[in-house]
Amino acid sequence: MTATGIGAPVRRKEDQRFVTGQGRYVDDFNRPGQAHAYFLRSPHAHAAIRSIDTGPATIMPGVIAVFTGDDLAADKIGGLICGWMIHSKDGSPMKAGPHPALAQGKVRYVGDHVAVVIAETLAQAKDAAEAIVVDYDVLPAVVDTAQATKASVQVHEVSPDNTVFNWHLGNKDETEAAFARAKHVTKIDLVNNRLVPNPIEPRAAVGEYDFGTDNYTLYTTSQNPHVARLVLSAFIGVAPEHKLRVIAPDVGGGFGSKIFIYAEETVCVWAAKKVKRPVKWTSDRSEAFLSDAHGRDHVTHAEMATDENGKIIGLRVHTTANLGAYLSTFSSSVPTYLYAPLLSGQYDIPAIYCEVDGVYTNTAPVDAYRGAGRPEATFVVERLVEKTARELGQNPAEFRRKNYITQFPHATPVIMTYDTGDYAASLDKALEIADYKNFQQRKQESARRGKLRGIGFSSYIEACGIAPSQAVGSLGAGVGLWESAEVRVNPTGSVEVLTGSHSHGQGHETTFAQLVSDRLGISIDQVSIVHGDTDKVQFGMGTYGSRSGAVGMSAIAKAIDKVIAKGKKVAAHVLEASEGDIEFKDGRFGVAGTDRSMAFGEIALQAYIAHKFSGQDLEPGLKEGAFYDPTNFTFPAGVHICEVEIDPDTGVTKIERWTAVDDFGVIINPMIVEGQVHGGIAQGVGQALLEGAFYDESGQLITASFNDYCMPRAIDLPSFQVGMTVTPCPSNPLGIKGCGEAGAIAAPPAVINAITDALGHEDIAMPATPQAVWRAAQKARMPMAAE
């Protein structure tokens, strides 16, 4: 390992600009002549719009224009799309209602977009929005996930009972048979609470149109600018693809919520041409709560069957997934193909059957949030496994070990083939770091102080590296999920890597440069990473699903291989040897068996001056591109152990220890990987203890600011003990599995398993707030009194 190569904890190159305030986020861009957009949003969860009178607003000071859905329709601007087709059990396609960028005739959730005001200043736009007169016919709303299909309210005409799809996966008959012969069946009812992603940078967009060239530019907070361009051009029809440049500069966190193509950026691009001015919109936090796609929101009943030896023989799951009022860009894939295929967890379960009902409600659209489907699956599996172990009177760690998959490759009953792993190794290491053997002692010590101590396990698995294009195509994805890269070597030997991945906190400028440094033997300072601009990078699928290492870097590795191959040809001419005798090692091209060699940079120069070979023999220049399509998903897995102490008098749960042992395959930069684990755990702990998005019966979001929605703060979290085990991934050239979501996936069941262990009963929902835990603790003390 070199100081800056693969495996080195290199300090991040991008940090210089971030710690000095020189980062450039979308809201930092101001274009000459820029006007400001403000969206009038629906105050009602469900209403027919009888009329909109924009007249009073248009005469307000500074107002340039006011637009409604009719104006978009007149320009033939299409609706927002959902890019993953799910088919119901009966083979019928999902029922997707219209999703106009600005409402047409109806609003379906609080925050839905009714009109946009473009004005000289944001303050003027806001003032004018208040002058728009909208005559609403307020309708009853459906909010509750579990009740959605039974409600008399109909969110979309296409779906009379609010069902988007009734989908299933697995083998029903085999699963029923397994339950029929089971010795023991454990049942559980779970709610996976709705969350608001809340990257600290709110979404923003600046649209611009150049009448001279007919070119559009959109600066946007996107995790996948090329996908945004494709959707805006091919589906929504705002601008032709080759005329639209999408720039996603520094982006302040995404966690999934910036994958999607939203109404606001659509309107900014379109309006820029209408008003002949650049148009800027920046979300405030209140708007973000209302209109960023939310995450999770499942209601599940699940059962696990075990035989007389304590082996798991079957799992059946029924989930109702709230998709909100409209289908967001990838929403349909999250509770289906990103969920049920993970229900085997780390366990050898011969029969699994899962049914999922996707439903509409009058709430914000729900889509991928860190982990996307996999946290929900892990919560089901790990809560059930824990409860089963308790009911069988078995040690939860050893019950897991007994049921672990140990042979690879392993095909699960839910369409996944796990390629490699060593789950027991992670468990052993985690037990040691967590000092599990002395837990009982610590529990007694807590009891002496009147406190309840509990320990909870989570043996999670996830499918990352999304994904083989053919496979996802057969499951309904509208796109392929490969990644592209281009490696441009300059005459001076410095290198630019153009990647379709996008960094919004992941540190690609450093890790990708480490790969180049490692492979080409040059300093990371000689490498720059170019991303987030469709005019520079030809195409890319973006960053989500922990795919940038496994897929994005594999594309770079493939392009580097081509650069080296071309470099060998150049070297053969320059060193006057046959190409087969040229070796590339430690940054030098040499002739095998001789001391004749030249550095990478010297060969780069020779490739460009092209004096030593004729253009007929070899093309000048040194630049190669590659598209990498993965052969399988990757399967990061690990064991997290959470130890809590509860004060039964206050209900406060304190996390005393957190142990994470993860197998991410080959690690490029351990410092960055550990940081990803920390951040993921914090979001998972947030879900388990603090966070929940709640609507009241009328569909008002009652947790719509940081005052009401409890984000994890430093004081809510412990320091984490992070360990690693490594089984290199055989499915990509670098052996990488991915690390971005592990913590968020692993953490919620670890926390709840610890709390239920401390309480001695299973009756606690997320978020386990002090009030909820206090009630549960009272119940544990006096079963009758708390009823």
Added chain:
Amino acid sequence: MTTVSLTVNGQSVTADVDPRTLLVQFLRENLRLTGTHVGCDTSQCGACVVHLNGQAVKSCTTLAVQANASVVTTIEGIAEGGDLHPMQAAFREHHGLQCGYCTPGMIMSAIDIVNRKGNALDEQTIRAELEGNLCRCTGYHNIVKAVAAGAQAMAQAPVQQAAE
């Protein structure tokens, strides 16, 4: 319109502003000091923290006119020439940032914590004192380490403390 005159990062500035202009808007829009960020509208996140007369304030909750005749320091104003402030260097060294959006506010708060609480900060103190700063990326683990290390480094670099 109201006239405000203040010193920002050592430079005097005077401007006519709408009286409702927030200090953060004045910094970002009038002075184009975009290192100070806005992450919320309820004074919760701390992405906007700057120093006003040497003390941390949330610039989203301060009017520009309130800063009249004051000295304001932003994230752009704490490095000495080419050298990072010890707290900036500590955030980089200890990977106390990921997306970087909360970072300017975190660093400005951290320096203020050291000014108030001294250079030997234990984990619990740091976690409690970061109450007004949200980070969604890091889980705070490395921020806590960075603040502790930055606090110690500030003891070794009295020149920069004096520059505040």
